[in-house]
Amino acid sequence: MNGFRYLSGVASLRLDAEKCTGCQVCLAVCPHAVFGMAEDRRARIIDLDACMECGACANNCAFDAISLTPGVGCAEAIIYGWMHHTEPTCGCSGDDGSPASACCGGLPTGATEDPVSCGEPQAPA
Amino acid sequence: MNMPDVPQVSSELAWRDRLARWTLRCGIRRNRALVKSGLYRVGEPAPESPVIVTANYRMTFDLVRRDLAGIDAWLLVLDTRGVNVWCAAGKGTFGDREVMLRAAVTGLERHVSHRVLVLPQLSATGVSAAKVRATSGWRVVFGPVRSGDIAAFLAANMKATPQMRAITFTLAERIVLVPVELVGAFAGWRALIPFGLLALGALVSLGDSGATIAQPLVAYLAGVAGGAALVPTLLPWLPGHALSLKGAEAGAVLGLFAGLALGAPPLSIGAGTLLSGAVASYLGVNFTGATPYTSPSGVEKELRVALPLMGAAIVLAGVLWVVQAFLG
Ligand code: SF4
Numbered sequence A: 001m002n003g004f005r006y007l008s009g010v011a012s013l014r015l016d017a018e019k020c021t022g023c024q025v026c027l028a029v030c031p032h033a034v035f036g037m038a039e040d041r042r043a044r045i046i047d048l049d050a051c052m053e054c055g056a057c058a059n060n061c062a063f064d065a066i067s068l069t070p071g072v073g074c075a076e077a078i079i080y081g082w083m084h085h086t087e088p089t090c091g092c093s094g095d096d097g098s099p100a101s102a103c104c105g106g107l108p109t110g111a112t113e114d115p116v117s118c119g120e121p122q123a124p125a
Numbered sequence B: 001m002n003m004p005d006v007p008q009v010s011s012e013l014a015w016r017d018r019l020a021r022w023t024l025r026c027g028i029r030r031n032r033a034l035v036k037s038g039l040y041r042v043g044e045p046a047p048e049s050p051v052i053v054t055a056n057y058r059m060t061f062d063l064v065r066r067d068l069a070g071i072d073a074w075l076l077v078l079d080t081r082g083v084n085v086w087c088a089a090g091k092g093t094f095g096d097r098e099v100m101l102r103a104a105v106t107g108l109e110r111h112v113s114h115r116v117l118v119l120p121q122l123s124a125t126g127v128s129a130a131k132v133r134a135t136s137g138w139r140v141v142f143g144p145v146r147s148g149d150i151a152a153f154l155a156a157n158m159k160a161t162p163q164m165r166a167i168t169f170t171l172a173e174r175i176v177l178v179p180v181e182l183v184g185a186f187a188g189w190r191a192l193i194p195f196g197l198l199a200l201g202a203l204v205s206l207g208d209s210g211a212t213i214a215q216p217l218v219a220y221l222a223g224v225a226g227g228a229a230l231v232p233t234l235l236p237w238l239p240g241h242a243l244s245l246k247g248a249e250a251g252a253v254l255g256l257f258a259g260l261a262l263g264a265p266p267l268s269i270g271a272g273t274l275l276s277g278a279v280a281s282y283l284g285v286n287f288t289g290a291t292p293y294t295s296p297s298g299v300e301k302e303l304r305v306a307l308p309l310m311g312a313a314i315v316l317a318g319v320l321w322v323v324q325a326f327l328g
């Protein structure tokens, strides 16, 4: 994403080119242009460090070529997970006692949209 | 076609809608954040008109209907319990099941002559197009990330440009988060911190006057300003990749200036800088919850390094203030 780079070499994303059929669905769903097509007409990871591990690609690859550990890249959710020995939990819904402040823009019922915070389909501000 | 049973929505946003948008943004009246799920008409849709799918979060719904102005379309509003697309997809409420269920209970197939559903791209974490198609026959097409691009996407025969596919995090998108972050910094038990710091200031300044009593509190507020306001605003320009680092930089600079401006003694200035840096570092890394590019692996990695450092900085700040008090 222009102007934004996060830590390098950490994303858990893997692509098994053997299984890839070149359908390009992963290219369509990835919001960070992580994939590209190689000469052999299969997908390749071209920008691993841009991956935010949202899991959209793996969820939509019908050929199980993509694997990763998806999750929310939110500190509060991760700290909550450490303290309660559970999975990182984002307070998007707020109805499960999970943290609600920073995650998803800070509004427990998901009452933020802000685009950003929660990647809302949003009009250009 | 029995059109009258499908309610019509307007593409015009009334002032009430705009007001709702701003109050929602500030966390007020969240219980009004729900729109009834179901099928709606935008304009005068015909059987071949496109079906746009969205969440029943009020702000999302309002944006989508506004951006559909001039287009005849069916709007299928899912029951995501008032949660926006991205969060609902992550939680699974904007998922395969809800898409198929809502299409079925609204009798969508009786209204349209095709089997194509246009979903927001960011719902792809919750919706598998292949599974929906195999189970229900509906063909999911992932539209653009932003509703503002829907018109162009439809006009281009449902082809998205790379820009439509990419998440943005513009200055305007970041600045609207500043109030949310500021409110969060004083939410719950955190509201008590300023009083504790005033007490600390009173203790370490023993009889000393005005400015030094307030210095720990001012340092804390500088940290909040750094982490909750400067980090979102200056995000791309603060050096480094880790948000905890960006926060520490913003906070330390503000804390240092605050100490100098108050004319505090040297060790106290150091203490204030450390406290401010630690607070801003924490708020900075917390901002990962609002950024659309930070991976959980990365956040975990930076937390493991940053949290102990923040703790050490706060302890050291306390020690410096006490030592300075003894030095007089
Ligand atoms: S979605 Fe899967 S099969 Fe299709 S191009 Fe991507 S990796 Fe290959």
Ligand code: SF4
Residues within 6 Å of the ligand: A013, A029, A030, A031, A032, A033, A034, A035, A050, A051, A052, A053, A054, A055, A056, A057, A058, A068
């Ligand atoms: S997990 Fe998300 S960001 Fe990473 S490659 Fe897949 S779709 Fe792109």
